[in-house]
Amino acid sequence: MSLEVKDERVRAVPLLGRLLSRPELGAIAGTVLIFVFFGITAGDSGLFSAKGIVNFLEVSAQLGILAAAVALLMIAGEFDLSIGSMIGFAGIIIAIPPIMWDWPVWASVLMAFGACAFVGYLNGLIVVHTGLPSFIVTLGSLFMLRGLTLGVTRGITGRTQASGLHEYSAGDWITPLFAGQVFRTPIRWLADLGMIDKRADGLPAISGIPVSIIWWIGLTLFFTWLLMRTRFGNWIFASGGEASAARNMGVPVARTKITLFVMTAVAAALFATIQVLVTGSADTLRGNLKEFEAIIAVVIGGTLLTGGYGSAIGAMFGALIFGVVQMGIFYTGIDTDWFKLFMGAMMVVAVLFNSYVRSRAMRSR
Amino acid sequence: METPLVELKSVSKYFGSVIALKDVSFDVRPGEVHCLLGDNGAGKSTLIKVLSGVHIPDEGEILVGGTHIRFSSPKDTLDKGIATVYQDLALVPLMSVARNFFLGREPLKKTWFLRQFDIEYANRTAYKELSDMGIQLRNPEQPVGTLSGGERQCLAIARAIHFGAKVLILDEPTSALGVHQASVVLKLIVQSKARGIGVIFISHNVHHAYVVGDRFTLLKRGKSAGTYQKNEISREQLLNLMAGGKELVDLEQEIIKLNNGKR
Structure with a gap:
């Protein structure tokens, strides 16, 4: 090792020191801690049975889909608070046309994605061209979208919910893509081998893995690749790290940020599609507070609120912690009222830890 | 004499009623360091911005390699081989050296049907280019924020x-x-000169400029106060011109008076 070192001022950095300079370390450590904690307190409550695992993974997956996109946007130095009401907005667009006017579900899903992408584009355009903080701009769209969704829904249906979508979506080719299950056969084999417990009727406790988990992992891997291994990824880091420097070097900062606003909006539409097709109903109030939950997951994942630093993998672990804690509290029988206290404290600890990690990484000689 | 790489002829630039530059001529030849000296507000920044295509001069001509040119944008200027390193350096502290090195001009490689950022090539090239210039990096993936000021420059x-x-x-x-740190940067300037690059070195530090400069142009209140070859002018003369020898003498007198007044 010492032969490779050329500069006498360089010392070999211990493995721990190198690990500490990765943004996702805090979230991975947190995940281990959470698993140990619930392993002790909720070990035999069923949280870690096949059913329990699928339950918390599903919660994590839905939030994780949002968090993956929000992580990239936050690394580029912007916030999107509008995704909370965007979920309700997209859900209503998906549910109402099939129920009211007999649209095929695939068409209304497509329209929801298009409408959200357009709103995301507008968010980005306003932020980039007015120079206003995205916090304020998207806070405005958070309220406007919720109001618009409520007003239009009540105007059309007279109510604020739309249910009974299952009978329309059941036969649609698009449903398995968002609300289906995968790995049914391997699950049955594992159950036959005794690795997954069976219900009283002899069927495995879970029939398959919800496809949302695949979306979550796939999206995280894709965004990680985008961030670390593409030109666009370099632009994301630079736009959030030092926008003026990026602009001087010819990076299209405005286009980069607008693209990311569209991406978070599309992630919100994906979240809504999964939720509406799984539950078969839409509610104008869906997605409430999801904008902040996504930010919490991203921040626990090691992304800096000020931009320029972070990771999509970290956001994935942030979302996993969220899901485990939410379901863990449920399984241990603690009053779920305590969940928010726990997550809030968790985020503050994560921010403290991450700022320590970053000051280590940036330690000048 | 060689054709100047870039030449300004009697350039003037006005901002409303303010005369920022008046009849300034300036050029730089290959393998030469031409120092542009002047106090704050002398018009150095305006001159840089004219040279780098940010400002379009109101009067006068710009020649690149002997042909008349109108710069349309900083990008256009860059494409013609004129690069400006501003004081803020256009670096992102949280990003790695290699990522900064290729910022905006990322090398791509094709894998299957995807075009990826060739990070290995970026790391290798940034490391090599910098070590060729005498900057020994510890690791091309270390953040720019961990570099010293001289290393960033x-x-x-x-x-x-x-x-x-x-x-x-x-x-x-x-x-x-x-x-x-300054001496490291000055050495790099001499190296660039040896590669045949024309360097325009803006400074108000005569000591630094005199070490590396071949010619010196002084700006005063938007006008050129003369261009000198190194053999025509000594460091002291340059200092006097630059600091305004008379002004310093006046200041000295005033301070003596103030001190006497106290007693």
Whole structure:
């Protein structure tokens, strides 16, 4: 090792020191801690049975889909608070046309994605061209979208919910893509081998893995690749790290940020599609507070609120912690009222830890 | 005499009623360091911005390699091989050296049907280019924020040279640096000159400029106060011209008076 070192001022950095300079370390450590904690307190409550695992993974997956996109946007130095009401907005667009006017579900899903992408584009355009903080701009769209969704829904249906979508979506080719299950056969084999417990009727406790988990992992891997291994990824880091420097070097900062606003909006539409097709109903109030939950997951994942630093993998672990804690509290029988206290404290600890990690990484000689 | 790489002829620039530059001529030849000296507000920044295509002069001509040119944008100027290293250096502290080196001009490689950022090539090239210029990096993946001020300056200069700059405009590259750090940057300026690059070195530090400069142009209140070859002028004369020898003498007199008044 010492032969490779050329500069006498360089010392070999211990493995721990190198690990500490990765943004996702805090979230991975947190995940281990959470698993140990619930392993002790909720070990035999069923949280870690096949059913329990699928339950918390599903919660994590839905939030994780949002968090993956929000992580990239936050690394580029912007916030999107509008995704909370965007979920309700997209859900209503998906549910109402099939129920009211007999649209095929695939068409209304497509329209929801298009409408959200357009709103995301507008968010980005306003932020980039007015120079206003995205916090304020998207806070405005958070309220406007919720109001618009409520007003239009009540105007059309007279109510604020739309249910009974299952009978329309059941036969649609698009449903398995968002609300289906995968790995049914391997699950049955594992159950036959005794690795997954069976219900009283002899069927495995879970029939398959919800496809949302695949979306979550796939999206995280894709965004990680985008961030670390593409030109666009370099632009994301630079736009959030030092926008003026990026602009001087010819990076299209405005286009980069607008693209990311569209991406978070599309992630919100994906979240809504999964939720509406799984539950078969839409509610104008869906997605409430999801904008902040996504930010919490991203921040626990090691992304800096000020931009320029972070990771999509970290956001994935942030979302996993969220899901485990939410379901863990449920399984241990603690009053779920305590969940928010726990997550809030968790985020503050994560921010403290991450700022320590970053000051280590940036330690000048 | 060689054709100047870039030449300004009697350039004037006005901002409303303010005369920022009046009849200033300036040029730089290959393998030459031409120092542009002047106090704050002398018009140095305006001149840089005219040279780098940010401002379009109101009067006068710009010649690049002997042909008349109208710069349309900083990008256009860059494409013609004139690179400006501003004081803020256009570096992102949280990003790695290699990512900064290739910022905006990321090398791509094709894998299957995807075009990926070739990070291995970026790391290798940034490391090599910098070590060729005497900057030994510990690791091309270390964040720029961990570099010293001199190293950052050298990184910005090395980047400009790597991407084909024929003319380097350096805006106060040594002003914020300590003695050792400044000498590293000055050495890099001499190296660039040896590669045949024309360097325009903006400074108000005569000591730094005199060490590396071949010619010196003084700006005073928007006008040129003369261009001198190194053999025509001594460091002291240059200092006097620059600091306004008379003004300093006056200041000295005033301070003596103030001190006497106290007693």
